Amino acid sequence: xxxxxxxxxxxxxxxxxxxxxxxxxxxxxxxxxxxxxxxxxxxxxxxxxxxxxxxxxxxxxxxxxxxxxxxxxxxxxxxxxxxxxxxxxxxxxxxxxxxxxxxxxxxxxxxxxxxxxxxxxxxxxxxxxxxxxxxxxxxxxxxxxxxxxxxxxxxxxxxxxxxxxxxxxxxxxxxxxxxxxxxxxxxxxxxxxxxxxxxxxxxxxxxxxxxxxxxxxxxxxxxxxxxxxxxxxxxxxxxxxxxxxxxxxxxxxxxxxxxxxxxxxxxxxxxxxxxxxxxxxxxxxxxxxxxxxxxxxxxxxxxxxxxxxxxxxxxxxxxxxxxxxxxxxxxxxxxxxxxxxxxxxxxxxxxxxxxxxxxxxxxxxxxxxxxxxxxxxxxxxxxxxxxxx
Numbered sequence: 341x342x343x344x345x346x347x348x349x350x351x352x353x354x355x356x357x358x359x360x361x362x363x364x365x366x367x368x369x370x371x372x373x374x375x376x377x378x379x380x381x382x383x384x385x386x387x388x389x390x391x392x393x394x395x396x397x398x399x400x401x402x403x404x405x406x407x408x409x410x411x412x413x414x415x416x417x418x419x420x421x422x423x424x425x426x427x428x429x430x431x432x433x434x435x436x437x438x439x440x441x442x443x444x445x446x447x448x449x450x451x452x453x454x455x456x457x458x459x460x461x462x463x464x465x466x467x468x469x470x471x472x473x474x475x476x477x478x479x480x481x482x483x484x485x486x487x488x489x490x491x492x493x494x495x496x497x498x499x500x501x502x503x504x505x506x507x508x509x510x511x512x513x514x515x516x517x518x519x520x521x522x523x524x525x526x527x528x529x530x531x532x533x534x535x536x537x538x539x540x541x542x543x544x545x546x547x548x549x550x551x552x553x554x555x556x557x558x559x560x561x562x563x564x565x566x567x568x569x570x571x572x573x574x575x576x577x578x579x580x581x582x583x584x585x586x587x588x589x590x591x592x593x594x595x596x597x598x599x600x601x602x603x604x605x606x607x608x609x610x611x612x613x614x615x616x617x618x619x620x621x622x623x624x625x626x627x628x629x630x631x632x633x634x635x636x637x638x639x640x641x642x643x644x645x646x647x648x649x650x651x652x653x654x655x656x657x658x659x660x661x662x663x664x665x666x667x668x669x670x671x672x673x674x675x676x677x678x679x680x681x682x683x684x685x686x687x688x689x690x691x692x693x694x695x696x697x698x699x700x701x702x703x704x705x706x707x708x709x710x711x712x713x714x715x716x717x718x719x720x721x722x723x724x725x726x727x728x729x
Contacts, residue, residue, distance in 0.1 A: 346674050347447065348666040349383060349643055351651045351722040352685060355660070365662040372684045377677040378668035385644055385651075385663045386452050386459045388466070396649055399463050403646045406471055410639035411726075413478045417635050418729060420485045421628045424621065435629045436728070438636050443728055447665055450640065457641060466645060474638050481631045488620040495617045498610050506567040507533040507592045512606050514562045517598045519571050527554065528576050530583065533567040533592040542570070542591060549585040552578040569594070636728060643724060650722045674725060682719065689720035 350369075357364040362382075370380035390396070418436070425431045438446035452459065457466055501510040511531065520529040534542045547553045552575035561569040574582045583593045651661050668674040 346668045346671065346725065346727045348378070348668065348674065348677065349647055349663070349724045349726070350666065350681070351385070351647050351661045351663040353655045353661050353688070356662075356685060356688075360660065362662045366664055369662070369664050369666075369681075372680050373666055373677045374680060377673045377680065378666045381448050381665050381667075383447075383450060383663045383665040384452070385648055387659060388459055388645070388648055389462050390652060390657075391463065393653075395464070396653055399467060400646070400649050400653060402467055403642060403649060406467065406474070407639065407642050407646060409471075410474050410635065410642055413474050413481075414632065414635045414639055414728060416478065417481050417628055417632045420481055420624070421632065424485075424488070424625050424628060435625070436632055437629070438633045443636065444667065446636070447640065447667075450665075452644065453637070453641065463645065463649065470638055470642050470645075474635070474642075477631050477635050477638070481627060484620075484624050484627050488617075488624040491613065491617045491620050495610075495613045498606075498613055502606075502610060505533075505564050506562060506569045507594075510606055511569075511594060511596045514569070515571075515596060515598065516561075519559055519561055520596075520598065521573055522598065524576075526575055527573055528579060530572050530574060530579065530586070531561065531569060531594040531596050532572060532586050533569050533594055535567060535590060536563075536565070538590060539568050542589070545589075546570075546572055549589060550574070550578055550581040553582060567592070639726075643726065646724060647722055654722055678719075678723070678725075681721070681723070686720045 352365065352369065354360045354362055354365045357368050366380065366382055373380050418432075421432050421435050425435070436443065441449070457469060461469075500508065503509065506514075515531065520531075521527055532542075543558065546558055547555055554573040554575075557571075557573035559571045561571050563569065572582070586593050647663060651663075652659065655661055666677060668677055
């Protein structure tokens with residue numbers, strides 16, 4: 341499955357062609373973009389309830405912000421899928437479908453969802469509905485992904501205890517209870533992991549590093565490539581001193597208390613948490629697939645509203661415009677398509693904006709113009725660029 345490319349969503353008045361016919365206008369746009377820069381398809385945009393001019397201006401700003409939020413949600417879900425699938429690009433792309441369709445197919449067959457977002461509602465109601473849906477998707481994926489990560493980290497910690505070296509791993513399956521003193525009022529056994537290169541020194545000095553170490557009490561418990569584990573017995577009142585001195589010698593004291601059946605309990609805990617991790621992995625993956633689909637749909641519906649509102653603000657009433665979706669394979673071709681469109685249709689700005697010597701619209705202060713959210717260049721027609729990664 342190929343990755344989604346870059347897209348341009350635009351609308352122009354049908355007056356760009358003498359016939360004022362939408363089909364002719366769409367063909368003119370396609371010719372202007374040029375096939376080598378991208379493919380052009382009709383993109384249906386319903387007519388919505390139009391309020392006051394002041395309301396439309398405010399809604400244009402709200403929709404610009406909401407689109408940014410939707411982009412953030414789509415990106416967040418995409419990152420979650422990437423992490424869940426360990427960066428497996430083929431698997432990730434298989435998850436990134438919209439209503440079980442590849443993104444490109446969904447966009448090219450797009451129809452406004454009249455069941456979820458009834459066109460007879462006001463623009464304000466539709467914006468509020470889409471905003472709440474985007475927030476809900478964001479909250480759901482954030483909660484489930486956090487839940488999965490917590491269990492995943494717990495499992496990793498348990499596995500490290502099982503597979504690490506003697507300075508860190510669990511000792512439940514290593515220490516024989518017969519090698520440690522238990523339930524004594526006066527003495528206790530300390531377990532210390534001694535680095536392999538320090539074993540000789542340890543055996544020479546462990547009896548004298550602190551007071552009241554039981555002579556010749558050091559017993560070899562276990563060893564690996566990095567550490568050797570010894571059991572050393574001291575009188576309890578000098579235990580803290582022995583532990584402190586052991587650390588000074590770069591020996592690693594290990595906390596250990598023998599528990600009957602502890603080894604079996606640890607094995608069961610690893611199995612239980614491993615089962616929880618696998619279950620949550622599946623749940624998070626399924627939610628990620630659904631959330632990505634829903635987040636993309638919300639964002640596209642927000643874009644449709646942006647195009648509609650901006651079209652009314654630009655071209656006025658009665659509405660007579662053609663809307664088109666342009667798929668461009670790369671940023672370079674997107675720039676070329678935009679350049680062709682500007683050269684052909686910059687006259688639509690009329691005399692409202694300054695022009696350079698070649699008759700092109702000046703872009704000295706694009707932030708003051710509608711459609712220039714985020715500092716994007718102003719165009720004389722409704723133009724939005726987007727992509728899904």
